Amino acid sequence: MTGPATATGRPAEALPAPWALLAEVTHACPLHCPYCSNPLELVRKSAELSTDDWARVFAEAADLGVVQSHVSGGEPLLRPDLPEIVAAAHRAGVYTQLVTSGVGLTAARLDGLADAGLNSVQLSVQDAGRVGSDLIAGSASYTAKERAAEVIRASGLPFGLNVVLHRHNLDNLPEIIELGARWGAGRIELANTQFYGWALRNRGALLPTRDQLDRAKATVAAQRADGGPELVWVMPDYYEGLPKPCMGGWGMRSITVGPDGTALPCPAAYAIPDLAPPNVRDKSLSWIWTESAAFNAYRGTDWMTGPCDGCPRRETDFGGCRCQAYALTGDAARTDPACSLSPDHHLVRDPVGEAVQAPEPARPAPSAFVYRYPS
Ligand code: SF4
Ligand code: SF4
Numbered sequence: 001m002t003g004p005a006t007a008t009g010r011p012a013e014a015l016p017a018p019w020a021l022l023a024e025v026t027h028a029c030p031l032h033c034p035y036c037s038n039p040l041e042l043v044r045k046s047a048e049l050s051t052d053d054w055a056r057v058f059a060e061a062a063d064l065g066v067v068q069s070h071v072s073g074g075e076p077l078l079r080p081d082l083p084e085i086v087a088a089a090h091r092a093g094v095y096t097q098l099v100t101s102g103v104g105l106t107a108a109r110l111d112g113l114a115d116a117g118l119n120s121v122q123l124s125v126q127d128a129g130r131v132g133s134d135l136i137a138g139s140a141s142y143t144a145k146e147r148a149a150e151v152i153r154a155s156g157l158p159f160g161l162n163v164v165l166h167r168h169n170l171d172n173l174p175e176i177i178e179l180g181a182r183w184g185a186g187r188i189e190l191a192n193t194q195f196y197g198w199a200l201r202n203r204g205a206l207l208p209t210r211d212q213l214d215r216a217k218a219t220v221a222a223q224r225a226d227g228g229p230e231l232v233w234v235m236p237d238y239y240e241g242l243p244k245p246c247m248g249g250w251g252m253r254s255i256t257v258g259p260d261g262t263a264l265p266c267p268a269a270y271a272i273p274d275l276a277p278p279n280v281r282d283k284s285l286s287w288i289w290t291e292s293a294a295f296n297a298y299r300g301t302d303w304m305t306g307p308c309d310g311c312p313r314r315e316t317d318f319g320g321c322r323c324q325a326y327a328l329t330g331d332a333a334r335t336d337p338a339c340s341l342s343p344d345h346h347l348v349r350d351p352v353g354e355a356v357q358a359p360e361p362a363r364p365a366p367s368a369f370v371y372r373y374p375s
Helices: 051-064 082-092 107-116 130-137 142-155 170-183 197-201 210-226 267-271 285-290 322-329 346-357
Strands: 020-024 068-072 095-100 120-124 159-165 187-192 230-233 254-257
Touching: 020 051, 051 082, 051 285, 068 082, 082 095, 082 107, 107 142, 120 142, 130 142, 142 159, 142 170, 159 170, 170 187, 170 210, 187 210, 197 267, 210 230, 210 346, 254 285, 267 322, 322 346
Parallel strands: 020 068, 020 254, 068 095, 095 120, 120 159, 159 187, 187 230
Antiparallel strands: none
16 A cells, blocks of 8 residues: 655655664854854844754654754754753653753753753763864864863763764874763764765865875774774775765755754755755654655655666666755855766866875964854
């Protein structure tokens, strides 16, 4: 038996259930990272969803099959109602991880969140030391992060550290891993910069050399052999000639809900102008997942043209990242330029070549970056 047809004629039962929700509860943040994954046009506080809206989103997400969520921002601790939001997720049976810069995380606040049902915490740090971390964050935040790490460790909640890697901190990777172990993180996500939005705007300042990446890869292999925190490391697509199956394929695993209720298959998809994303204020998450044009736009392989159409990897990487295709070519339906078979591959290959030619990085001046600020 097949279910009701969706906007694309696909039977509803043919769709996988989403299992993850990225809940961007605010775009406000005391930091200004030049690679921030928030859109260039940040949502104002006055447009944010209410506590009740988020409770409904979590209940609908759970009904759809979502089992885990990242409660993120911006800085989610800037929402005074964060315990109520976490409690709503907990009531719905959704695992919640707080994704935080650490600024504003006191023992009392974390106790309140744990009492509300928070399951784990991911803390970000920008470099292994105060000077580098504060430079990249565009704010004096390292001391707050040190204190936050103490608070998280003392809470006993599972603790992950997230570090976005680029030209100006890759050479400090041994010290970054040592910092994570010293702070008590059980897992360290070494997230090579993805060049969308703010990071694309700062690409010239952030692109690493291949030598830096090769040294970092060797460091990760050596540290894994020595034990210690779990290390998550993926080579960046710019340097592999092969795109990533972004988000496990468009509209296949995950839903992002932004601060104003905009629902997207991927946080970077804000930038695709003709997507007309639905909003949870107007439609249920079930309708958004199964029926909306935005979630169906690049699902599966039917939308593909050459060279993806007919390529043996099309069910593996789904043609790569739609947001990267749009950001670099102006057409979200083109093959991801990270792929060496893409006719647009020079849009990735040339800047990588320039980064490789550039001298080994010295500590940059703040003027090297366009920091993330509301426009
Ligand atoms: S990447 Fe930096 S600026 Fe962006 S939300 Fe996270 S801490 Fe804030
Ligand atoms: S041509 Fe398309 S499907 Fe084939 S490897 Fe490149 S991006 Fe993937």
